[in-house]
Amino acid sequence: MWNGDVRVSGVVRVRLDLSYDGTEFSGWAKQAGGRRTVQAEIEDALRTVTRSTTTYELTVAGRTDAGVHARGQVAHVDLPREVWAEHHTKLLKRLAGRLPRDVRVWALREAPSGFDARFSAIWRRYAYRVTDNPGGVDPLLRNHVLWHDWPLDVDAMNDAARGLLGEHDFAAYCKRREGATTIRTLQQLSLVRGDDGIITATVRADAFCHNMVRSLIGALLFVGDGHRPPDWPAKVLAAGVRDSAVHVVRPHGLTLEEVGYPADELLAARSVEARNKRTLPPAGCC
Numbered sequence: 229m230w231n232g233d234v235r236v237s238g239v240v241r242v243r244l245d246l247s248y249d250g251t252e253f254s255g256w257a258k259q260a261g262g263r264r265t266v267q268a269e270i271e272d273a274l275r276t277v278t279r280s281t282t283t284y285e286l287t288v289a290g291r292t293d294a295g296v297h298a299r300g301q302v303a304h305v306d307l308p309r310e311v312w313a314e315h316h317t318k319l320l321k322r323l324a325g326r327l328p329r330d331v332r333v334w335a336l337r338e339a340p341s342g343f344d345a346r347f348s349a350i351w352r353r354y355a356y357r358v359t360d361n362p363g364g365v366d367p368l369l370r371n372h373v374l375w376h377d378w379p380l381d382v383d384a385m386n387d388a389a390r391g392l393l394g395e396h397d398f399a400a401y402c403k404r405r406e407g408a409t410t411i412r413t414l415q416q417l418s419l420v421r422g423d424d425g426i427i428t429a430t431v432r433a434d435a436f437c438h439n440m441v442r443s444l445i446g447a448l449l450f451v452g453d454g455h456r457p458p459d460w461p462a463k464v465l466a467a468g469v470r471d472s473a474v475h476v477v478r479p480h481g482l483t484l485e486e487v488g489y490p491a492d493e494l495l496a497a498r499s500v501e502a503r504n505k506r507t508l509p510p511a512g513c514c
Contacts, residue, residue, distance in 0.1 A: 240312040242305050243339040244286070246270070248331040250297045251371045251480065257291050266292075269331055270323075274305065277322040278315050289345045289487040290352050290436065295479035297372065300353075300486040304345040312338070342496030343489075347503055351415060351488040353432040356445045356481050360453075361425050373426055374481035378453035382421050385429075385452040389417040391462030392444065400464045400471060401444055402437035410437045417444065435502075439476050446475035 254263040258271075271283050278284075289302040315322075316336065323333050342348065358374040359365055365375045395413040402410045416432040429448070431441050447461040450473065464471045490498050 239306040241339040244303045245335040246301050246333045247299045250295050255294045273326040287345050289349050296482045298484040302345045302487045340492040344499045347499040348495045349487050353486045354441050355483050355485050356429040359426050380452035385419050385448045387458040388451040388461045399468050401440050403439045442476045446477045
């Protein structure tokens with residue numbers, strides 16, 4: 229097992245900063261049946277440009293679903309020291325020549341000791357973009373902006389968003405997975421309408437459970453168009469069960485914008501902490 233010290237393990241842990249247009253991908257993670265995924269494309273390109281017979285598997289900060297984009301995704305890969313020594317100076321340019329145009333690796337560097345792209349992260353920041361323009365979406369933005377065909381009150385949506393901030397069990401907004409916790413700390417949820425009329429929701433948390441961002445946006449849209457009052461999303465959260473009125477909005481409006489990490493000396497400790505299954509304190513405690 230890799231213990232954070234490349235001198236002991238004989239491998240170099242490499243951090244990759246990357247972006248992709250998710251429109252034609254069936255998500256990040258490799259899948260059976262030959263479906264096109266971001267992970268498979270990068271791993272295939274990496275194997276080819278290093279002239280390796282081995283596929284070096286990537287670990288990613290956040291597995292995005294089909295159709296979801298990323299501007300600031302982070303991954304890591306463990307390469308044999310001799311492979312890194314031979315190829316690292318030309319690896320970035322060779323990947324650029326091999327990868328398809330809808331995925332780019334922007335930086336490759338040896339990671340500091342203790343770095344894990346997934347477990348060392350302390351927050352992920354997403355943006356969801358939507359327009360209520362009665363004419364629809366600019367054709368040039370159609371793969372990145374959702375059209376909502378009701379006028380939206382951004383102030384009401386922000387009022388509703390404030391009731392969701394903090395550490396909670398987000399079971400009402402997540403698709404449950406066996407053995408996985410739905411407790412998360414929602415650090416930021418705010419919406420701004422730009423001069424172009426596009427509303428951008430910024431959503432930041434220590435981590436996200438499956439469908440969480442798109443479910444939160446679905447609830448806020450119901451508030452923004454007047455179908456529900458601003459206190460409704462918080463009531464759904466408190467109930468702790470899925471509400472059929474909370475729609476999981478379409479993936480194409482969602483982009484992973486940035487992943488945050490602690491200082492280098494705190495990476496290993498954060499990686500250990502993130503692996504612990506979380507629980508909420510008892511009611512009335514603390």
